[in-house]
Amino acid sequence: xxxxxxxxxxxxxxxxxxxxxxxxxxxxxxxxxxxxxxxxxxxxxxxxxxxxxxxxxxxxxxxxxxxxxxxxxxxxxxxxxxxxxxxxxxxxxxxxxxxxxxxxxxxxxxxxxxxxxxxxxxxxxxxxxxxxxxxxxxxxxxxxx
Amino acid sequence: xxxxxxxxxxxxxxxxxxxxxxxxxxxxxxxxxxxxxxxxxxxxxxxxxxxxxxxxxxxxxxxxxxxxxxxxxxxxxxxxxxxxxxxxxxxxxxxxxxxxxxxxxxxxxxxxxxxxxxxxxxxxxxxxxxxxxxxxxxxxxxxxx
DNA sequence: CCCTAATCATTAGTACCCTAACGATATATC
DNA sequence: GATATATCGTTAGGGTACTAATGATTAGGG
Numbered sequence: 159x160x161x162x163x164x165x166x167x168x169x170x171x172x173x174x175x176x177x178x179x180x181x182x183x184x185x186x187x188x189x190x191x192x193x194x195x196x197x198x199x200x201x202x203x204x205x206x207x208x209x210x211x212x213x214x215x216x217x218x219x220x221x222x223x224x225x226x227x228x229x230x231x232x233x234x235x236x237x238x239x240x241x242x243x244x245x246x247x248x249x250x251x252x253x254x255x256x257x258x259x260x261x262x263x264x265x266x267x268x269x270x271x272x273x274x275x276x277x278x279x280x281x282x283x284x285x286x287x288x289x290x291x292x293x294x295x296x297x298x299x300x301x302x303x
Numbered sequence: 304x305x306x307x308x309x310x311x312x313x314x315x316x317x318x319x320x321x322x323x324x325x326x327x328x329x330x331x332x333x334x335x336x337x338x339x340x341x342x343x344x345x346x347x348x349x350x351x352x353x354x355x356x357x358x359x360x361x362x363x364x365x366x367x368x369x370x371x372x373x374x375x376x377x378x379x380x381x382x383x384x385x386x387x388x389x390x391x392x393x394x395x396x397x398x399x400x401x402x403x404x405x406x407x408x409x410x411x412x413x414x415x416x417x418x419x420x421x422x423x424x425x426x427x428x429x430x431x432x433x434x435x436x437x438x439x440x441x442x443x444x445x446x447x448x
Numbered sequence: 449c450c451c452t453a454a455t456c457a458t459t460a461g462t463a464c465c466c467t468a469a470c471g472a473t474a475t476a477t478c
Numbered sequence: 479g480a481t482a483t484a485t486c487g488t489t490a491g492g493g494t495a496c497t498a499a500t501g502a503t504t505a506g507g508g
Binding site: 193195221227247 | 462463464465466467468472473474
């Protein structure tokens with residue numbers, strides 16, 4: 159008989175990991191005076207400027223209301239500007255400011271540092287293995303039904 | 304040359320996973336009218352009643368202030384009671400109420416459901432592999448320096 | 449015994465994330 | 479063209495998380 163009261167359940171491990179990832183990335187971003195979620199939004203804009211708010215919400219897998227709040231703070235801090243799309247007035251398109259664009263290097267470097275910290279002592283085979291497992295779990299978690 | 308602009312970076316995968324886990328567990332807990340973090344606290348108390356707040360903070364890997372807020376809400380909702388430890392008056396010990404204890408079955412079942420949803424189509428070997436990789440990352444993430 | 453340092457919990461302020469309800473705009477159907 | 483439906487963003491309210499500052503209690507060193 160395995161002692162059920164002692165064994166760490168898998169969901170506990172996932173919860174711990176999820177929490178630890180956020181805490182650590184908060185700490186890394188704080189080193190360059192950024193917030194985790196805001197840095198992530200900027201990363202999306204580095205790849206493609208002028209995304210709509212709902213596109214950002216979808217890419218971050220958060221609700222639209224969350225994005226509204228975040229972008230309001232980011233606009234106050236002059237990291238982005240927001241303009242209605244003239245083609246479709248429902249859409250709000252988000253653009254990097256000069257100030258936002260200036261942070262590209264620091265942010266991408268910091269995310270790479272975070273990555274190498276987390277994968278300390280991992281070889282490429284193990285990273286590939288992990289990618290595969292995470293991708294499958296992600297599929298299970300986000301698929302309908 | 305690999306096209307760096309296309310490949311999903313590992314930190315993005317970790318961030319996605321972390322977000323998806325929270326969203327999904329929020330959804331599962333919402334089905335039984337509970338909040339993710341509060342359910343986790345109750346689980347710790349199911350294992351060991353009368354934990355102090357700092358012990359709970361350590362087990363959840365969050366700051367003490369976070370636990371204070373959570374437990375105040377949980378006490379208002381009659382899920383737990385809090386009493387100062389007579390041996391050491393700095394400590395606040397947290398105890399399950401009858402109401403809190405009543406939720407044990409529903410909560411543990413719901414976490415198991417969550418687990419089997421996430422690990423759909425995983426065999427035991429793959430789960431063991433994942434446990435190993437996650438544990439090592441967790442170690443990298445939480446170790447000093 | 450007193451003073452200092454350590455530990456524990458709380459408060460205040462901020463950011464992130466959710467749901468629910470709502471207003472504005474665009475599209476589809478008649 | 480008018481009405482119905484869908485989409486997009488905002489607001490309001492609540493839960494989860496952080497840091498920094500504070501107060502209360504305990505433990506240690508002289």
